[in-house]
Amino acid sequence: MARKSRLVSLAASALALVCAVAYAGSAPASPFKVDKELFKFYPSLIVYEKSKAGFTEPETCAGCHEDKYKEWNGSLHSMAFVDPVYQGELNKAVKAVGHDISRQCEGCHSPAGVVTGEIKGPGLSGLSAVAKAGVSCDICHSISALNHDKTPTKEPENGSFVIKPGEDGKDGNAVLIKHGPLKPSDECGGGFHECRQTEFHQKADLCASCHQVYHYDKHFPIEATYNEWKHSPYAQKDIHCQDCHMVGSDAFVKVADTMTKPERKDYRHYFNGANYLLYYLGSQAAQKAGDKDQAARLMAQYDMAVKRLQKAAELEIEPVYRKGALAEIRVRVKNMRAGHNLPTSLTNIRQMWLEVVAKDEKGEVVLATGAVGPDGSLSDDARLFNSDGMGPDAHFAVDPWIITAFSKHETIPPKGYRDVHYGITAPKGSAKLTIEAKLRYRQADQKIAEALLKAVPKDIDLARDYGLTAIPVLPVVDMVSLKREVSAVK
Ligand code: HEC
Numbered sequence: 298m299a300r301k302s303r304l305v306s307l308a309a310s311a312l313a314l315v316c317a318v319a320y321a322g323s324a325p326a327s328p329f330k331v332d333k334e335l336f337k338f339y340p341s342l343i344v345y346e347k348s349k350a351g352f353t354e355p356e357t358c359a360g361c362h363e364d365k366y367k368e369w370n371g372s373l374h375s376m377a378f379v380d381p382v383y384q385g386e387l388n389k390a391v392k393a394v395g396h397d398i399s400r401q402c403e404g405c406h407s408p409a410g411v412v413t414g415e416i417k418g419p420g421l422s423g424l425s426a427v428a429k430a431g432v433s434c435d436i437c438h439s440i441s442a443l444n445h446d447k448t449p450t451k452e453p454e455n456g457s458f459v460i461k462p463g464e465d466g467k468d469g470n471a472v473l474i475k476h477g478p479l480k481p482s483d484e485c486g487g488g489f490h491e492c493r494q495t496e497f498h499q500k501a502d503l504c505a506s507c508h509q510v511y512h513y514d515k516h517f518p519i520e521a522t523y524n525e526w527k528h529s530p531y532a533q534k535d536i537h538c539q540d541c542h543m544v545g546s547d548a549f550v551k552v553a554d555t556m557t558k559p560e561r562k563d564y565r566h567y568f569n570g571a572n573y574l575l576y577y578l579g580s581q582a583a584q585k586a587g588d589k590d591q592a593a594r595l596m597a598q599y600d601m602a603v604k605r606l607q608k609a610a611e612l613e614i615e616p617v618y619r620k621g622a623l624a625e626i627r628v629r630v631k632n633m634r635a636g637h638n639l640p641t642s643l644t645n646i647r648q649m650w651l652e653v654v655a656k657d658e659k660g661e662v663v664l665a666t667g668a669v670g671p672d673g674s675l676s677d678d679a680r681l682f683n684s685d686g687m688g689p690d691a692h693f694a695v696d697p698w699i700i701t702a703f704s705k706h707e708t709i710p711p712k713g714y715r716d717v718h719y720g721i722t723a724p725k726g727s728a729k730l731t732i733e734a735k736l737r738y739r740q741a742d743q744k745i746a747e748a749l750l751k752a753v754p755k756d757i758d759l760a761r762d763y764g765l766t767a768i769p770v771l772p773v774v775d776m777v778s779l780k781r782e783v784s785a786v787k
Pocket residue numbers: 355358359362365366367369370374432433434435436437438477478479498499503539543564566
């Protein structure tokens with residue numbers, strides 16, 4: 298009897314062991330603990346404090362804050378949900394992983410649409426103005442607290458803020474409360490809303506939870522703009538995201554060069570970044586919809602984005618000699634004015650690279666690398682400053698639901714630089730060479746952009762809405778270029 302029960306228990310523990318192994322093989326335990334009581338919209342980490350006070354559409358705020366509305370309306374925050382490139386990728390994500398992942402995406406691209414449960418899938422039809430308005434006034438100004446220290450990684454990620462548009466008043470009616478940076482005046486809110494002052498609206502902490510994009514399950518930081526900034530000289534000098542992205546071009550250059558904050562009167566709701574392609578597409582759409590003012594605002598943001606890119610970096614060219622003869626060209630790329638790595642955010646998608654051409658006195662090409670072909674393809678030898686994503690199988694991957702690590706990460710730290718060396722020999726008889734180096738930028742590889750735009754949900758019609766009948770070769774911006782003559786011998 299005793300013997301039998303021992304056998305049984307042995308068998309049971311063997312079975313338990315097999316089960317444990319099998320379980321570990323199919324679904325390894327996550328290294329991170331997730332508090333699903335707190336994070337009800339997981340994989341988005343938004344916390345919603347619900348009351349009778351609902352979300353207000355930006356057009357209502359515009360009634361009393363017209364300037365801010367106009368500035369914001371030309372920004373990518375206003376396009377964050379309707380963006381066709383986003384909708385294309387969202388569509389692919391939902392097909393690959395299922396509907397649950399869309400909460401993660403929408404938690405940053407349309408937070409109101411997630412917490413109200415309004416958005417049921419990719420596409421725009423049937424959605425309210427508030428949901429379609431993306432990152433609108435009533436997102437940022439309803440953020441009442443931050444949960445950055447309570448996330449699975451204990452760092453800001455995937456929308457780790459508390460959103461509270463207002464509360465139930467004593468009479469049972471909704472009271473709207475808007476959070477902002479200033480000490481409220483007595484008239485604050487004009488009878489429409491109450492005002493609360495926060496510490497974080499003038500700090501990077503406000504932007505952090507959306508500008509740190511983590512893998513929805515493995516919590517790998519795919520986009521890490523906030524962390525890059527946090528470890529930079531800018532953070533040490535109290536220069537925050539707002540000081541470069543909520544001001545015009547001249548003010549931003551001054552901030553980066555002098556490491557001093559803008560003046561109070563300089564702040565604008567531009568949120569201007571680098572994505573000139575999307576400003577251009579947005580402007581085409583506004584034109585098609587007959588809104589000339591909006592089209593002009595978006596083109597002004599386009600110009601600002603190009604200018605921003607052209608102020609971000611500087612180049613140096615140095616010859617390297619061995620045994621008296623020219624052996625290498627060293628090109629140094631310096632991140633002068635980006636408050637984070639250059640490029641940042643979608644570093645595995647954005648492309649920034651060097652095109653270098655060396656010619657002898659007769660104009661014969663001695664070295665050429667980094668050219669873009671007529672079909673938009675970038676030559677294989679181009680030196681890119683980006684990252685390559687990889688999935689759990691260590692294979693190259695592009696989609697954010699697959700990427701759990703980077704196999705390569707070559708972006709340039711703030712105020713830092715990277716050197717690229719090109720081996721070169723001057724042809725016999727030539728005394729000097731002319732070297733031309735260009736730092737170039739575009740939003741994505743041609744093929745990736747084509748794949749995303751082809752994946753847009755059915756209710757977005759690129760021809761009807763954007764006037765795009767074919768996907769053109771992506772425009773490239775020359776951020777900076779430099780020419781230098783170098784001697785063939787030393
Ligand atoms: C991405 C977040 C974000 C969005 C979206 C946003 N704001 Fe702001 N807003 C801020 C930040 C940050 C500040 C503080 C900047 C500063 O120091 O002036 C601010 C400041 C303000 C202020 C007070 C400062 C002043 O100069 O009066 C008002 C009013 C305001 N925003 C209204 C709006 C309105 C209206 C909209 C929509 C049209 C909007 N905001 C959209 C982040 C945002």
